[in-house]
Amino acid sequence: MANEDLMTCPKCNSTLLSADERGVSVGGAVAGAVLAGGVGALAGGLIGSGATRIDCWDCGYRFKPSNYEEEKKKFAPPTKSDEVAGAIFLCILSVAGIFFSVRLFMNGWIIFGVLLSIATIICILITVAGLTPLPKQR
Numbered sequence: 001m002a003n004e005d006l007m008t009c010p011k012c013n014s015t016l017l018s019a020d021e022r023g024v025s026v027g028g029a030v031a032g033a034v035l036a037g038g039v040g041a042l043a044g045g046l047i048g049s050g051a052t053r054i055d056c057w058d059c060g061y062r063f064k065p066s067n068y069e070e071e072k073k074k075f076a077p078p079t080k081s082d083e084v085a086g087a088i089f090l091c092i093l094s095v096a097g098i099f100f101s102v103r104l105f106m107n108g109w110i111i112f113g114v115l116l117s118i119a120t121i122i123c124i125l126i127t128v129a130g131l132t133p134l135p136k137q138r
Contacts, residue, residue, distance in 0.1 A: 007054070007065075007068065009056035009058065009059060009061055010061065010063060010068070010071035010072045010074065010075045011056065011059050011061040011075050012056060012058050012059040012061070014056055014057070014058035014059065016056065016057040016058050017054050017055065017056055017057065018054070018055050018057060019052055019053070019054045019055075019065070020052070020053060020055070021051065021052055021053075051064065052064065052065055087127055090123055090124075090126060090127040091127055093123050094120055094123045094124045094127065097116055097117075097119060097120030097123060098120055100116055101113050101116045101117045101120060104116060
């Protein structure tokens, strides 16, 4: 079997997984009994029973095999287009911040101009840090 065919944990990519079926839920039975009496206890205890669940032995993450593809997407690293879109948004935000900071200073709102200038500088630093590749770890 090729490595591409193995199911891995969506969160940590470990192959140390176990699958089991959920049995009768004691908590569900108690909640059902409180809400609807004896029939509710039976129904509440059986809801979700028989559903397969996969547990990762490395990180403890739990997921349903039917949701595997969605779970993988949830923990997938951002793509290059996501990074570029984020950088463009922060650039636009920075330009707007500079424009409004100058307008605030010109109208005598010095404190708000300073606060917006600081926020704009932080925004610019985040943009530059996001575009700069980090050095590879050895």
